[in-house]
Amino acid sequence: MTVHISSKFDSGAIEVVSAERADDIHVRIARDGAAEFAQWFHFRVQGVAGVPCRIVFDNAGQTSYPRGWENYRAVASYDRVTWFRVPTSYDGQVMTVAFTPAHDSVYLAYFEPYPDERHLALLGTAQNSPLVRSHSMGQTVDGRDMTLLTVGEPRAGKRHIWVIARQHPGETMAEWFVEGMLRRLLGAGDWAGDPLAAALLDEAVFFVVPNMNPDGSARGHLRTHAAGANLNREWLTPDLARSPEVHHVRAAIEATGCDMFFDIHGDEALPYVFLAGNEGVESATPALLAREKAFGERFKAVSLDFQDKFGYPPGKHGPESLKLASKWVAHRFGCLSLTLEMPFKDNANRPDPQVGWSGARSAALGASMLAAIWAQMQADQR
Secondary structure: OOOEEEOOOOOOEOEEEEOOOHHHEEEEOOOOOOOOOOOOOEEEEEOOOOOOEEEEEOOHHHOOOHHHHOOOOOEEEOOOOOOEEOOEEEOOOOEEEEEOOOOOEEEEEOOOOOOHHHHHHHHHHHHOOOOEEEEEEEEOOOOOEEEEEEEOOOOOOOEEEEEEEOOOOOOOHHHHHHHHHHHHHOOOHHHOOOHHHHHHHHHEEEEEEOOOOHHHHHHOOOOOOOOOOOHHHOOOOOOOOOOHHHHHHHHHHHHHOOOEEEEEEEEOOOOOEEEEOOOOOOOOOHHHHHHHHHHHHHHHHHOOOEOOOOOOOOOOOHHHHHHOHHHHHHHHHOOEEEEEEEEOOOOOOOOOOOOOOOHHHHHHHHHHHHHHHHHHHHHHHO
16 A cells, blocks of 8 residues: 655644655654744654554754654554554654554654644533633634633632643643643533632632634644744734734733733653743742742642753743743733643653653643642632
């Protein structure tokens, strides 16, 4: 059977160099449309049931984050529902995936995708709850909807907690995280009757943007939107023409105010879950930094996946700091405002040989962070 490779589907991205033989396939990781970033891949290989496959990524060493390929394993799926890791090697120049598929068709991706259909279903299922209102904030560059979910009944005295995800569209673990958080907050499935959700919504309203970058998600980008902008560098002076996504969300935050803010991401190189705060940012007060540290301690108490030993160095972003969402919000509102990073690889502290870090594990982390938020809220009242 002839080998065939395709990527003309939601979040698909790859460049085929040659695919005459299953054991000598060569591909290149594609750039983000109008930008230089290149890291995300998602494609389908057909005609390979029981045939040893060797897929060489010729330009892995020239991608945006080559350290991301060290100790990395690609994810694969036959049905786009169950994803598993496959043997992957990297020699500093090329990356090679080698395995024998069990079926004719197999999908390969950088990380477990979060499809647009699942995104729309998440929005629809959430608004079925009487606790949720769904709002259109405006449109993206490509004309897609920017949707805000408001969870809880707004009233005087309640905390306003903002959670945004997928400013970088290839960081799909971020929307898996939001899904898990929303399921617990809305009492879905095994979370029915969870007292934590009711307690939180008695004292707070959650404003959730599950996908900040629908255009980049659909186009198979790692880090940018349709016109090539990195949205997490647009927060200081967002432009309605260049970065309408940030413009709309920032305007909504200004309208509601903010008491806590969390920007959910994934990191290509570091195999850990960690927080990035405002240490090294000129406007950060000692009180704010102490509150960030205390939140990290509370997160460690409720999640075995979270740690604070490994992370970014203070002041990593230098003069760009206030262009980033969490740092701009901390500067503007003086509130607890953090970026959460999850791995593309695995959690080195608690590895899973079969699936590595996954969508399900991201969702579990989202659910668990609600307990840390609750603990922080109680501490703030003392």
